[in-house]
Amino acid sequence: MDLERDLCVDMLSTMHKIRLFEETVDDLFARGLVHGTMHLSIGQEASAVGSVFALRAEDYILSTHRGHGHCIAKGADINLMMAEFLGKETGYCRGRGGSMHIADMQGRNLGANGVVGGGIPLAVGVGLSLHMRATGEVVMCFFGDGAANQGAFHEALNMTAIWRLPVVYVCENNQYGMSMSTQRAFNIDRVSQRADSYGMAGVTVDGNDIVAVYDAASEAVGRARSGGGPTLVECMTYRWKGHSKSDQELYRTKEEIEAWKRKDPIKMFRELLVSEGTLDEEEFASIEEEASRTIAAALEFAKSSPEPDADTILEGVYA
């Protein structure tokens, strides 16, 4: 591994913040303090962080319903995320969007998306705008294995390929579209095989190995930025939690979940950093403490923030 120490600290710290954010909101739900549902990405942190860290601040992302990790990795203010999660006026979307629609326009996060695959055609347009304005920026579009079977996936990837747009598609293959396993939903081994049929580069990596994800994403981002066109990066990963809050987990075994937990992306990265002598236990403790402080402060900010005023309900429909 030849990543800079500061980058490693930043990536590990971000993974911890994502994990703790989601554990915290999971707990809020369990205690009946949250209105609505949520889709947790616990277990997928390497895929989000490794991918987004290959971008520059001025690059864009399009996220998914399972998007807390992408949002935090892109540099979101966690106070505003937590406030949005609790439906508060101070949240990123003034409490109008919630978990499934958090967007940070200033931070160039064009939003989570409640429609599976809904962001994939948007990436064509964002890429087209960046290309036409010759900004040198790229857009990274996340989606899951389920979205790869949406019809719009086909239209969008083809258009991106024929116009050689600066787009990086990141398929977070967490093995299930709700309850439908990839074994049942695909007759191919890897989603990235489809890249070939559009004439674009495609690669599958261990999505729990943050270094592998970062390397693959960096190559794809470099290709996009230099006019080499789009790439389909597939990160093989797993969500530890159910699809959403209604999930009874009837479609997978405890053994399968436990096997993936042994491949915890945070644990794997920490082991690597120890073995390489990059960081020690004391530094890990300080990273964890910082994550705890950040999430606790965000929760405090969100709880003490005001609810939206009903008099403002019509705002924001039209510009």
Added chain:
Amino acid sequence: MREITYAEAIREALRQEMVRDESVFLIGEDVGRYGGAFGVSYGLVDEFGEERVRDTPISEAGIAGAATGAALVGMRPVAEIMFMDLTTIAMDQLVNQAAKLRFMFGGKAKVPLVLRTPGGSGTGAAAHHSQSLEALFVHIPGLKVVMPSTPYDAKGLLLSSIRDDNPVIFVEHKLLYKMKGPVPEDDYTIPLGVADVKRPGRDLTIVATSIMVPRALEAAETLAQEGIEVEVVDPRTLKPLDDGIIVESVIKTGRALIAHEACKTGGVGAEIAARIAESEAFDYLDAPIKRLAGLDIPVPYNRNLERHMVPQVENIVAAARELVG
């Protein structure tokens, strides 16, 4: 004033706005060399090049998504869907993305796109190339819906639509493309949400949209010879709807006839009738509000059946006589 066709007026608006604003571009199937299925964008690729007059594969969801994404980050795309029936293929991107993004993001994003599409029957193209689906879009918060009936309105409304910071569904009519009318050469805009009285009259208000406007005006000529003075009101924009001018007209005439080509059930006529009934005009009504609209069937191929499905001049004349008599 010089006269040009409805299609030429639209093309002129596109050309003038592309000259004025570099962020405006066209995207759609065969909009380049071919000029669009109805020739509306003919020649623009020679002036602006293939980047700004962008042919796409046959991918309606992709076109709508590309327009929405580009609008989200600094461009003003004008997308074309070749036939209004095919906007259904693009519905997720239009209804769930373009229309909702701004609201879902707390008012912090804008989606300035125009989606041009021709609706309407009368060309023998049958059920997959003839439907009028404007009511679907009127129902969606976040979208605006524009439906011009004259070359003058088409140009001025299109320029306003492109400059608007919201997604606008711009509904053209195939039978109007060759209709000529006076159009100023310079750049002018007609504000969205303002209706127009196409003919003043005292006995009956006809609220007509798109192709029904010239038919209502023709009917009004016939009726005038019988001493019935019809006022023809064209909303021009279905969303936002200018109910003020409509209500004012009905208060004056005491009678309201609504004419549109789209199927009657759930059509915009129902909304217009309800707005009149809910307003102070209700007390002035001397007869029940009447709707003339398409039959509730898919558009048939056979020439006679196709014509029979949609209100014609003679149907408007008959309905007006009935209301006034």
